[in-house]
Amino acid sequence: MTRALLSVWDKTGILDLAKALAAKNIGILSSGGTAKTLRDAGIPVTDVSEYTGFPEMMDGRVKTLHPKVHGGLLGRRGTDDDIMKAHGIEGIDILCVNLYPFEEMSQKNLPLDELIEFVDIGGPAMIRAASKNFKDVAVVVDPSDYPMVIEAVSGKGFTHEQRLGLAAKALTRTAAYDGAISNYLNSLNRDFPTTLTLQFANGRPLRYGENPHQKAAVYGTSGIAGQIALQGKEMSYNNYLDVHAAVSLCRELPSPATVIVKHNNPCGVALGTTQLASYLKARDVDPVSAYGSVVAMNSQVGKDVAEEICSTFVEVLIAPSFTDEAREIMKRKENMRLLLLPSEVPADEVRTIDGGILVQRTPAHEEGWDVVSKRAPTAEEVAALKLAWKVVKHAKSNAIIYANATETVGLGVGQMSRVDSAKLAVIKAAEFGRTMKGTVIASDAFLPFADTLEVAAAAGATALIQPGGSIRDAEVIAKADELGVAVVFTGTRHFRH
């Protein structure tokens, strides 16, 4: 290796790399700002403009876009040597580039004229050239790879696998970069781009999909998808789905709270003065379904919670943190997976359908709150309505949630008819000796008839929260007034299909 070209926006670690190159007498070519950084540190460097005989121009729009650079990156050693020599093209053996920060700057609401200057042209062009010629050129786009490069140049050079791996990573980077620019330009003056380019890295095979005869993989570097469990068996496809459901609800609840999920639906949700109290209450809502469930908590898990969790069978426990004592106790359940509750909420929700995808965005606005009945809900009922409304948002439609101020009491979810959900919740709760007396109900969509209200009121519910908007709203409100039920309309529907 005789020559390297360094041209980086992010100068992190570049001096260490350049020093290692210089120590091995590898000549360094560099663009304006990078060359200055190296020169200021006393590292010998040749400006690209000196090598090409062309100045950097157009405010940096043209720096490295020259056949002497691209020929040096693309020329096949052994095949193109004569032509390279004839045109004074020197082979470039290592290319180190990172790009103008378009992704970051595109979040800053810059005028398009300003933002467009962050579209890097020369960098991706060189990366693509070097990647194509990976047999002869090592291409480095990530400062975290510098130590590996330093080791290679200081030792036996790059292996074929290393060059190929670097090229794959480099082209993945340019694909993401172009995707970000394309998404931005395709979504100007609209909410969603006309063409959507997505990239998910870190693909790992799963043991199987929803069922053992199905092959599956997971992709992602952040949130749940990016995590390696702190302990336990490998996460399964269904675990990921259930954890996603549990986390989406748990994040919205005041802390401490516990959400227990089975097959993508909450089967017990509770608030408590302590994390343990909330867990015990949530588990008691439906202890049968809680067996083999996914449990999400939104405050630290200590010894007491760990002991309780270990007294039953939990597939996955997810919480913001675990005390050392709790971790030690939970080692007893070596198969149970432990994950950390991610704080960041994903911006858009994406689901696949036959031939395409669906994308939706939930605004972070406050729910409406209109009391439409003669009787206003009491403070106790208001607290219960708030909890039930949060839970119903995360249950499969049609959903009817019965709750008191601190816990769900009955959950009727995923039924084709709303009134069935109302009935099922009562039947299930009765199995565990629970009554709906004094509960409130939340309905994810408007009540089309008064029947659901009648079922709930007969079971003992005293207040209802729902979006409203039915042509028979007046009928439902009249029935509520007759039964003494307080009714709140939110104006926002929470279907979940």
Ligand SMILES: NC(=O)c1ncn([C@@H]2O[C@H](COP(=O)(O)O)[C@@H](O)[C@H]2O)c1NC=O
């Ligand atoms: N125009 C060019 O020929 C060109 N060649 C390299 N770049 C980029 O310029 C940056 C480095 O610039 P500097 O060394 O001047 O700080 C890198 O992010 C590199 O990707 C260029 N800039 C934009 O396209």
